[in-house]
Every structure is written in structure tokens, then in C-alpha cells.
Amino acid sequence: MSVIVEHLTRQFTQGGTPAVSDVSFQAPSGAITTLLGPSGAGKSTLLRIIAGLELPDAGRVLIEGVDCTNMPVQQRGIGVVFQSYALFKHMTVRKNLAFGLETRRLPRAEVEARVDEMLKLVQLEELGERYPGQLSGGQRQRVAFARALAIRPKLLLLDEPFGALDSRVRVELREWLQSLHERTGVTTLLVTHDQEEALEISQHVVVLSEGRVAQEGPPEEIYDRPATPFVASFVGGTSVLRGQVQSGRARVGSLVVEAPQSAREGETVQAFVRPHDIKLVKPAQGAEEPTASLVKRLKPVGGYVKVLLKLPTGESMAVEVPRSEFDNLGVVEGDLVHADVRMAKVFVGDYVI
Numbered sequence: 050m051s052v053i054v055e056h057l058t059r060q061f062t063q064g065g066t067p068a069v070s071d072v073s074f075q076a077p078s079g080a081i082t083t084l085l086g087p088s089g090a091g092k093s094t095l096l097r098i099i100a101g102l103e104l105p106d107a108g109r110v111l112i113e114g115v116d117c118t119n120m121p122v123q124q125r126g127i128g129v130v131f132q133s134y135a136l137f138k139h140m141t142v143r144k145n146l147a148f149g150l151e152t153r154r155l156p157r158a159e160v161e162a163r164v165d166e167m168l169k170l171v172q173l174e175e176l177g178e179r180y181p182g183q184l185s186g187g188q189r190q191r192v193a194f195a196r197a198l199a200i201r202p203k204l205l206l207l208d209e210p211f212g213a214l215d216s217r218v219r220v221e222l223r224e225w226l227q228s229l230h231e232r233t234g235v236t237t238l239l240v241t242h243d244q245e246e247a248l249e250i251s252q253h254v255v256v257l258s259e260g261r262v263a264q265e266g267p268p269e270e271i272y273d274r275p276a277t278p279f280v281a282s283f284v285g286g287t288s289v290l291r292g293q294v295q296s297g298r299a300r301v302g303s304l305v306v307e308a309p310q311s312a313r314e315g316e317t318v319q320a321f322v323r324p325h326d327i328k329l330v331k332p333a334q335g336a337e338e339p340t341a342s343l344v345k346r347l348k349p350v351g352g353y354v355k356v357l358l359k360l361p362t363g364e365s366m367a368v369e370v371p372r373s374e375f376d377n378l379g380v381v382e383g384d385l386v387h388a389d390v391r392m393a394k395v396f397v398g399d400y401v402i
């Protein structure tokens with residue numbers, strides 16, 4: 050394990066809730082690990098502690114087995130990329146890349162060679178003589194990556210690196226980052242609130258909520274087996290339905306789904322259902338349909354159709370149906386449909402998310 054974080058706690062205000070509270074996790078060597086959570090979950094504070102920009106009140110940070118908790122930033126061998134590009138405006142791209150190397154007193158020829166290598170790595174060979182103001186947002190962020198990697202860091206820390214870019218460039222840079230990582234293999238910690246980004250880019254995900262680790266594991270595990278109602282609702286954009294355990298199964302309104310093994314008869318349950326995990330079936334013509342749901346609203350959005358259902362219980366549920374499937378289904382607003390929610394994640398209890 051390249052980065053090990055043990056029982057980190059950081060409280061900014063006395064008597065207040067800690068920004069980071071007893072956080073422990075391990076980031077595998079050579080992998081991209083994401084710290085994923087909503088705004089205020091403590092992600093940036095954790096990253097700043099690992100970078101050495103912030104001291105914890107308690108706990109330790111080990112990088113490649115060395116306790117770095119009290120080590121100055123410059124000695125940690127870490128490259129950092131923030132959301133804002135933080136490039137020197139009055140320096141060319143080349144000078145920006147050379148700056149950190151010169152302060153490390155590398156020989157001139159070596160600095161030049163390293164700058165060339167980095168420009169090639171981030172595919173900006175042609176733009177070395179430009180100033181940051183003459184680059185697009187995506188290009189500037191690639192320079193920021195080059196600058197962070199130029200010092201050959203043991204660890205790359207990325208704090209919402211694509212947060213300031215528009216969505217098309219963000220998606221492009223996600224792919225770019227994956228290919229960059231394949232070429233460098235540098236152990237990377239990425240902070241994001243974007244679950245899609247986390248699931249796509251990383252090999253390991255640490256989900257944070259209110260300064261604590263809610264779940265840690267490979268992205269597929271986080272998505273398929275959320276450990277808590279918070280993770281289930283945060284990862285996947287779900288509808289929440291309330292119900293009870295009856296005859297060993299979770300009865301949620303008119304819908305019946307698998308109950309957790311620990312559930313006891315009569316207990317309250319909550320089912321978390323993802324919009325694209327729901328299958329809609331049109332009822333047979335003329336049949337009595339007390340368990341069917343009403344199609345309240347239909348809205349085509351690109352490749353799929355957003356369907357808002359009103360369940361017999363009065364609860365609302367959002368469904369996303371691929372365009373072709375929707376065309377075959379042939380429903381209009383005001384129709385009744387059956388909603389198959391077998392993929393629901395069910396938790397015992399009544400949580401407020």
C-alpha cells in the first residue's frame with residue numbers, strides 16, 4: 050500500500066463537528082483512488098493533510114511506509130493539482146514547468162530535458178512558448194498536471210482538477226487522465242463530488258460523509274453493494290420508497306422486493322431504487338390494476354426518456370428508460386404501468402438522507 054491514513058481527525062472550531070473524524074483508509078500503490086463525497090464531507094481537508102498543507106489534530110499519514118505526518122510539504126515528494134490552474138500568468142508554459150525544477154537546483158540541461166519530456170507526456174509540445182492566458186481551460190489544466198509530474202512525485206494529489214471546466218472538456222479530460230495514468234503509473238488520490246467521474250476513473254473509491262468513511266472498495270462494489278443508505282442514495286441518484294417486512298420480503302407499497310437477511314417481520318425498510326434499474330411493463334388490456342403506477346410525466350433527455358411515476362401509495366419514483374425501449378413500450382402520460390424494481394437496495398430502518 051502506498052498511502053496509509055490512520056485515524057485522522059481535524060477539527061477547525063472548538064466544540065464544532067470535526068471536518069475529518071477518525072478517518073482511516075489505504076490507497077493502493079500505482080492506482081487511482083478517489084475520495085468521493087458531497088460538498089463539506091471533508092475531502093479537501095483530508096487531501097490537504099496528506100499533502101502537508103494542513104496538520105491533523107490526531108492520526109498519521111504514511112507514504113510508502115514512511116510516517117509523513119509532520120514532514121514539511123517539500124520533502125514529501127508529492128505533486129498537487131487544484132481546481133484553479135494556479136499557473137504563473139507572466140511565465141510561458143515552459144517557464145511554468147521549469148520553475149519547480151529550478152528551485153530544486155536541477156542542472157540547466159536536465160531542466161530543459163525534463164520540460165520537453167513533460168510537454169510530450171501531456172501532448173502540448175507545440176505550446177511551450179505560449180502564456181497561460183493563450184490556452185484553453187483544458188490545456189491549462191494539462192500544464193498543471195505536467196508541472197505536478199515534473200518533479201517525479203511518489204504521489205499525485207488531485208483536488209477536483211476538472212471542476213472548473215465545462216462538461217464536454219471534463220469528460221474528455223477524464224479519458225485523458227486515464228491514459229496519462231497508464232503511461233506514468235503514479236499513485237494518485239483524486240478528490241471529487243462527481244460519482245460518475247469516481248466510478249469511471251478510479252480503481253479504488255473511498256466514500257466520505259460528514260468527515261467519516263462511509264464505505265471503501267472497488268467502484269463496482271460501491272455501486273452494486275452500497276453498505277449504507279447514504280452510499281445507496283449518493284451513488285446512483287435514487288428514489289427512496291418506504292415499506293415494511295412482510296412474510297420475509299420487503300413490501301414497499303404495491304412492490305415486493307428482497308429484504309435484508311437481518312430484517313425481522315414488521316420492521317420498517319427503505320428501498321433505494323436507481324432510475325435506470327427499473328423496468329416498466331405495460332399491463333394487459335382491460336385488467337384490474339390496483340398495483341400499477343400512473344405515468345405522470347414523460348421527458349425525452351438525449352438517449353433516454355425520464356418517466357415520473359406516481360405509485361399507488363402516492364409516492365413518486367423517477368425512471369429512466371432507453372429511447373428504443375421506450376418506443377417499444379408505447380406509453381403516454383396518464384397510462385398505467387407496472388414497475389419492476391428487483392434491483393432495489395433495501396435497508397432496515399427509517400433514515401433521513
Ligand code: ADP
Pocket residue numbers: 061062067068086087088089090091092093094095
Ligand atoms: P469537501 O472538500 O468535502 O467539500 P472540506 O474538507 O472543504 O470538504 O470541508 C469540510 C468541513 O470543514 C466543512 O464544513 C468546511 O466548512 C470546514 N472547513 C474546511 N476548511 C476550514 C477552515 N480552514 N476553517 C474552518 N472550517 C473549515
